[in-house]
Amino acid sequence: MYDSRAGQVAGYFRRSGFDRSTTADLTQETFVRVFAALSQYDPARGAFGSWLLAISRNIARKHWRRRVTENSYDPELADAMFAMPAEASNSPEQREENAAVADCVSFLDEQLGELIRMRYVRGMTTRGIADEARIPESTVRSRLSDALARIEKCLQGKGIVQ
Numbered sequence: 001m002y003d004s005r006a007g008q009v010a011g012y013f014r015r016s017g018f019d020r021s022t023t024a025d026l027t028q029e030t031f032v033r034v035f036a037a038l039s040q041y042d043p044a045r046g047a048f049g050s051w052l053l054a055i056s057r058n059i060a061r062k063h064w065r066r067r068v069t070e071n072s073y074d075p076e077l078a079d080a081m082f083a084m085p086a087e088a089s090n091s092p093e094q095r096e097e098n099a100a101v102a103d104c105v106s107f108l109d110e111q112l113g114e115l116i117r118m119r120y121v122r123g124m125t126t127r128g129i130a131d132e133a134r135i136p137e138s139t140v141r142s143r144l145s146d147a148l149a150r151i152e153k154c155l156q157g158k159g160i161v162q
Contacts, residue, residue, distance in 0.1 A: 002031050009056050016060050017125035026063060030056050064127070097160055104154035112147040119144060
């Protein structure tokens with residue numbers, strides 16, 4: 001059971017904004033609870049995956065409530081954002097792409113532009129953005145998705161992306 005479902009549970013925790021170490025711990029905690037409560041699982045009440053997700057969700061919520069300070073910085077995202085070699089970022093093509101992205105972001109309404117800057121410039125997690133913007137995480141994800149779609153469409157219009 002663990003081998004077939006651990007990736008799914010870990011993916012849920014990563015999408016919820018947890019770092020790799022915390023994700024591994026929470027995944028283990030989830031399966032400890034699952035194995036302890038396995039006798040209580042009733043297939044007539046729902047699919048196993050739904051039951052597993054409910055346990056994972058409860059563990060994530062409990063962990064967020066336990067946290068003393070909110071670490072909204074996502075170091076992996078920041079590393080990915082700055083992984084490009086310095087010489088590549090100085091190329092004319094890269095400068096043109098950067099200018100096009102900045103221009104496309106400037107066309108977004110102020111709220112969407114700020115969410116993009118929080119996520120991709122400041123390297124914040126969706127949880128951190130939600131806390132700072134005082135909106136639900138699901139709204140953050142939805143608005144980021146909308147903003148990225150608008151940026152992509154803008155970049156297509158500029159011939160930067162296909």
